[in-house]
Amino acid sequence: MRDLRDRLDRAWLTASRLTPDGGARCVMFMSAREGEGTSSLAASFAMMAARKSQKATWLIDLDLRRNAMFAAFERGVFRDAGAPGRAFDASLRTDPIYMLSPPGLERGSENADKKLLTVHEIKGTRLLVSRFRNEELRPGQRVQLRTQPAWWDTVRRAADWVVVDAPALSRSPAGLAMAAQMDGVIIVLQADSTGAEEVMGLRREIETHGGRVIGVVINRIGADARFADRLAG
Structure with missing residues (x-):
């Protein structure tokens, strides 16, 4: 993961114009394929948002089993940010955005199932x-995301920005499941690896699932202006 804040000026301006009905602006970053730099851009955008937040910015990693976003902050990917601090319960007294199969943890507490998602303040x-507490799952137990509008509404009230890092569509449909809860979705791609038709297909999928695409961030586009023109058309 890399600090890409210098590539996000246009995305920031576009997202700043969003006018949600109430609470935080909620923006998701998503790509068609893995390896497009989505997590780097989502984390970088969240760092920009946190600097301008009076309440807080929540950075939600939808790839629950990997916790790659949390691990990146533990490694110190941003020089001007500290390590993750203590864990806070992210259930917010509402049903979570995941479900366990089969349900129930070893200690037999239904409420414990609802407290596996935590958030950690990044120092400074x-x-x-x-972060999802995978260590609490039983062997063979699976976790699956689900749409919970009440949870998203509660997060919005607690923050100024909510930034969501979705796994690539080639790996998981998690981003599509949450698209309707977002104010806007930003598609991420590398011009040398993903075709315009594939990106437009992702855009159609997002819109079919109730999402709104507000922009495309192209990594390492170089001189391939024709590719950018096809996306803008």
């Missing part, structure tokens, strides 16, 4: 980064 910032 107003950023909170999510």
